[in-house]
Amino acid sequence: MNPFVFACITPHGGEIIPELAGKRPERMKITRNSMEQIGEKMKEANPDTIIVLTPHGTRIDGMFAITNSEKMHGSVEENGASYTVTRKVDRDLAMEITKAAKLLEIPTASVNFGSAAGPASVLPLDWGVIVPLAFMPETEIVVINPSRELSFEQHIQFGKVIRQVTQNSEKRIALIASCDWSHAHDEKGPYGFDPAAKELDEDVVTLIEANELEKMADFEPAYIEAAKPDGIWQALVLAGAMPKEYRKIRFLSYEAPTYFGLICAEVGSN
Structure with missing residues (x-):
């Protein structure tokens, strides 16, 4: 059984938001x-x-940050x-996930800022959250940062905690x-060019279309380092939260209009 009312894989390039498209709205039109x-x-x-x-919020080395x-x-x-988002946090759900992960000895930390509660208790929203939320209904949120110091298997296990x-x-x-x-993807981009970028993105599209998210854990570290994706960790948490036998993926689009790849997919019940 799939306990989520909806799930998805989304990108977070700023120009996807219509208000930030500037003079080249066609550049991320497919993704938009x-x-x-x-x-x-x-x-x-x-x-x-x-x-x-x-992948872009408050990061704690070696721990999932909630x-x-x-x-x-x-x-x-x-x-x-500029595009601004403010959302209330579902603290009850956040603490339930934190407690459940700690019971299984999964390295997890609860994150706050300013004060324990009240109007000064405000954490920054990163573009990895703001961009997808720009298209979503206004609800309470829980934001989670994976840790690349933890194994892929721990990411899948953490997803199972979210599911539970x-x-x-x-x-x-x-x-x-x-x-x-x-x-x-682009030699003029901040990370330069490597042919592994195109190859890895093609592999990821193939795995998403085949509903084989877990197989991203088989990518070699050198391959990942060369291509420089930032999606594998979140995708594996989703894979743990929605196991293959309970999920159905509808692949929507892929494009790489600048130096990084953008993928959109819906993930529903099988």
């Missing part, structure tokens, strides 16, 4: 159209809380424009794996 479809499906699912897995502030707030700036907590909750919970892919 896919995100609008995903957003509509999320609205239809009507979640009480959206869990977002992001938000436990009253709210989160942040902005993304692109092409001279969701099954025991009376809330309608959705899950977003916020993932950009290889970052070495």
